[in-house]
Amino acid sequence: MNNNNLLSDRKYIVGGFFILIACIYVARLFYIQIIDDKYKLDAQANAFRYITEYPVRGYIYDRNGKLIVFNEASYDLMVTPKETKGCDTMALCEVLQITKEEYLKRIKKASQAPNSPRKQSIFEKQMSAQTYAALQEKLYRFNGFFVQKRTVRKYPRPIAAHLLGYVGEVTKEQAEKNSYYREGDYIGVSGIERSYEEALRGKKGVQIAITDVHNKIVGRYMDGKYDTLAIPGKPLYCTIDVELQAYGEQLMKGKKGAIVAIEPQTGEILCLISAPAYDPNLLVGGKERSRNFTKLYYDSLNLPLLNRALQGQYPPGSTFKLIDALIAQKDEVINRNTVFPCSHGYPPMGGRPKCHSHPAMNLPGSISTSCNSYYSYVFRAIVDQKKYPKFVDGFEHWRTCVKSFGPGTKLGTDLPYDKPGNVPSVKYYNKVFGENRWRSNTVVSLGIGQAELTLVPLQMANVVALIANKGFYYSPHAIKGIGGEKYLDPKFKQKHYAYVQEAAYYDIVHDGMQGCLEGAYSTARTSIIKGITICGKTGTAENPHGKDHAVFSAFAPRQDPKIAIVVFTENAGFGGTWSAPIASLMIEKYLRGKITRPEIEKRMMEADLINSKNLIVERKH
Amino acid sequence: MRQNEYSLFYGVDRLTVLIYILLVLMGWGNIYAAVYNEEHSNIFDLSQKYGKQLIWIGSAAIIAFSILLVDTNVYTAFAFVFYALLIISNIIVRFVGRDIKGSHSWFIIGDFRIQPAEFMKFATNLALAKFLSNQNIIVNAQFRLRLKDLLNNYRNTIIALLIIGVPLILIKVLQDETGLAIVLIAFVVVLYREGLSVNFLIFGLLAGILFVVSLVVTQTSTLLIVLGCIAALSLFFVGRQRKNILIVVGVYILAAGVVLGTNQFYNKLEAHQKVRIDVLLGRGTVNLKKEGYNVNQAKIAIGSGGFLGKGYLQGTQTKYDFVPEQDTDFIFCTVGEEWGFVGSTLVIFLELFLILRIIFMAERQRSPFSRIYGYGVASVLFFHLAVNIGMTIGLMPVIGIPLPFFSYGGSSLWSFTILLFIFIKLDAYRLQILR
């Protein structure tokens, strides 16, 4: 304690030091809160607003650089319900031509979950240009409202709706799963728009704006230092030939079905048509979009939204015989000269499946005449081979070989929602008939492409491309370039090989297919084009629900195949009557760019198979 | 009214308790404003932080009463025991404590979490008071360069510095709780009051200035040359005896050591700590959206309050969560925005008034133990006040320490309550015993 008196003066220094620091702080506060203008801006501006800048969605061009999809500006009116205090409601209702009740309803909707009174949500979608102009003038009176600029899709020609797909609003689940999206954003829902969403959408930008108490933007936060620019979506180069696509859609007017054409040496899809089609312009925009969608969705008679080319699972019919012919040759159970009996049908099963009148045929001839009995024998020859003592092993062998041609497998295409088709399994038949209670004859109609066998039109076209290539295919794809670069996914450069690789076997099949149009027993003579050798195959797919479906598969020219095509018309009876002429017109259009047979073109275009059933010629091969 | 000697409140300084209660209640009201939302607008809602704070306040009151019940002799008798126990707990917690957000500083017993480092403050204070009250600290103005003399003259000072330094380093190194560790530096004020040589302070102050200067001046070599020139000049003015030359050279070497050490220190810092220093010194390109975000948002919130503020619950910056941690370390932003210059000044002066009152009370003690303890309380509270508010207005680096009695959180409220009420109890019996 002896020092304490000496030291006790230090209390003044300690206390003084504390007071000094406190005073410095108060002075600093005085500066920040009263003098400094830097924070005055924020005294006025009590909130930031994050303005999303939506990127322009990527354009889509066809294989020749013609524009198929572009964008149009559109304006959404956004609202933050909590900030609408003092809004001139009456004037707003007048501009938008809505009632006060409607206004309150929408505000309520914007305030309730999943929206929030503090967050912006859409009040009026895609206003017309006039509404936007009228609104822009008075916007300062509408507290809590602002206009969000966006773009919507626009199609110069009303075609390829199924292939391109459409763009729709992000659902709540999608927004929760992927943090890039917010509810109300747009996303590719189907078709190319869906598959290539990431390339097409680009990247959103954000501007941070400072608003005053009247909700007017008074500046940009830190002079835009933290704003991000929107990155526009990349353009896509499609493999489609827009002229061919348009022509095909025109030919399919008044019919149900699908056309798929593939370039065999690349796997590029040249056209992908599903009929009946719709104008893709119907599914853009706000109010109209949902109205049109509902209308299309509930058209249960025509199912216009169904993409038959990818999802219509049809029995392939006689087209399938080509696969049988190839497998049987490879297994050396038949050769060019093999002849099987036919007595208006398959004799061992009492003339079923039925056949038409024709003399005995060798292998190419059996393709040209499409003999059902012949391919029942061929099927049995494959399945009941001696090297498979157990019948089911033979069947499994047949099934594996068939699948190597594409049926029953997903082709790895870049289009969404494609169906794999079906090649029934041993397990399936064991369940239907019981184990060991079925034989090759029980399921012999598989050999002629009937029974439970189904393919989608894209797979049929792919089979034809494979046959044209003599043993391999590339996964069919619709996009061959992204964003200026000639980018092609490596998986589309990879060859898929079928069970049969020997060119000689394919030549025999090609002979038969050429004879299908040109031979003595031609089933499609009207489809011959002078100067172009077409290899084709008619088919009739049995339809348990009504008249048979007509199929025609073909490739041309025979020596250097440029196009492989399948035309499928529902309830059109025999394939030679409707499908074959349409296919030949498509081939001519694609290879020559013009049509030399206007009378056939006219007949095909005018035919209305949906409304007049009488036109169908009853003849079954 | 004469108080009964056996009453719980005998001799209790009512003014201090009143300010304490006032600050705690103001803190509670501001926590409510900081986390306010319409869905949970009931201030007693226990699912919200303001509801929980009410529980903390209630339990702090119980602690305060309990302290008033305990005999004051306990604190003097067991000062070193408390200190040793807490040192041990602070070591053990590193190995036993559960990992919470990468920090091993919490004991968890059921739902109950406790951070021993929080209570190091009062234990260190008790130990320091106990040690210093037993000696006569030598005030030594002489400066000799013999090591033996140095150790003899400064023996007590060195032990006192160790009492402060050991827990400081333990908490920083073992638990990486910078805020809780650095607070202990406040006790240097106590040492000063008890006779710490002014040379130490001047030396410390110069080192501090040099530290900041070498952070600002990035060219180390230039700085060393300038220091060299100053040394040479000072030699020119003082007599060039051997002793003076030795002193000047010695000081120069120490200064160079500080400069180089600062660079080492800065380079060893983690990225976010470097950034905090950069933010404070305004050097380099500080990204205000990321690193400088807290401080910038805090300044905007406080600055937007103006003279009278926006009014209670009307603060947009704090309400819309622009300011992070606005209920704990940045609680002052809510005060600044909603109560303006008037409110923030009131809070600062109220805290300052409490601190000055404690100093006044400390000076009226007859026992050195109570006086030293009182100065410890005042210093710790002041350190918190200065750093916490300093960081929100950009005068201090961002060190996460709470505003006394104001910020949300149980551990800190309890810790401050214990710290303060032990002193109130000591003060109540100031006339009775000479310790």
Ligand SMILES: [Zn+2]
């Ligand atoms: Zn036949």
